[in-house]
Amino acid sequence: MAPARVIEVVFLTVVGCALAVNADNAPVEWQKAHATFYGGADASGTMGGACGYGNLYTTGYGTRTAALSTVLFNDGQACGQCYKIACDSKSTESMWCKPGATVTVTATNLCPPNHALPNDNGGWCNPPRPHFDMAQPAWEKIGVYKGGIIPVMYQRVPCVKQGGVRFTINGHDYFNLVLVTNVAAIGSIKSMDVKSSDAANWMSMPHNWGANWHSLANLTGKMLSFRLTNTDGQTLVFNNIVPNGWKFGQTFTSKLQFN
Template sequence: MARMCTSKEWAIILCTLSMCVVGSLAGVPGVPSGWKAAHATFYGGSNAQGTMGGACGYGNLYNTGYGLETAALSSTLFNNGKTCGACYEMFCNYRQQSRWCYKAQPHIKVTATNLCPANWNRPTNRGGWCNPPRVHFDLPQPMFIKMARYVGGIVPVAYRRVPCVKKGGVKFTMNGNPWFNLILISNVAGPGDIKAVAVKGSKQKSWTSARQNWGQKWEVKQKLQGQALSFRLTSGSGKVLVLYNAVPRTWRFGSTYMARSNWKGL
């Protein structure tokens, strides 16, 4: 999480937060139509190594293609991992905080890959930045400083949901054992998030619903080895994508396979 702020900085922060509490339900200066108000901090250090892994299960974010353009979400947005993979655009709201936000208000885009946990030992407006019902983004430090000064610690932002742009098709990483399949779904374009998954082996007549294990890891408790696997994915907005034979019959545990297609648009 971000560093502790000085007493002078706290005075500015608390003033800003009071505007945010009202602005979460009403108009906030500097927040355009179609955007929403929130706040952002940073974590992971200057090299962002502390942001690798995370509650979505993507593992090494460089290897899975997410890199530094990521965010940890407060639980209000995280939705028990169902929002993993969603993409957001944001900028530091200079009209709310001219001391820490850049006047040009450069925009950044990030993918949700982690949870920013609540800190019940601190009040919502004094360190418990990710406590419900706050909407909050904890960013890798290199992303934070693209839109705000490092010394700011916490800044007001305007954000909106945007389509995810990814290279190639949806990816499926197979783990588990012959009777327990744990499937990581990543590199999801368009809506980015997945709320339901069904799997069908080439030897099966019907679809089997997968159960969310954690993040974007889904489990299927039946023998799937030796079968080509098709997937039916449902996004948080209800869009459905069916990927036939996305994983070949010769698949092995520990390997990742890319489907031939992906979603487009929200």
């Protein structure tokens, strides 16, 4: 009887582990929200934004972007994340839906709250509402223009990017502000470190705003390496990505990318 009990215990352990793995790898469930649009038919009004990506055409984000309500934006921690969105055709508010259509957008901006208006009548981005104020071309993939606001279902999905992660350095001596763009996979960064060519150790870079991280060290003109950890916990080291003699305002493109 003893061997049989051992086999039973092993079997149950294996099944338990398999269930745990399946639970961890389960697809993200669709969640409910609402969506409006802004920025005009060419999305020119979406440039800039609270993530700091600037010209969304030249930085590769294009017109499939969205400003997130406060609860989703999470003080900029969601910058760069990607969301698959569909109009909720099963909702009682679905008269302006395009059934079966979906669109994937990147978080590039904050939709600020308007506490002067009710949450369900103009204060669409007020906490605790999840809401997407999408670039108009993206919104019109799933909604009829006349509707203005539609019920949606959304889920976070991996971001697909061409090429490597990019770093743009702004600021001045003793204040280096580094914008991180073109991040694939989860799309957002959890932590960032820098090391200059004349230093032995990495220095932590605090999150400043949006997709920007800063250092208060004098790094001007020095060869720099960056270490990024994304929100999913994957770490990449970009050795000597910034050459000696760099200038503020320059962008440096790596050959490394998250997966």
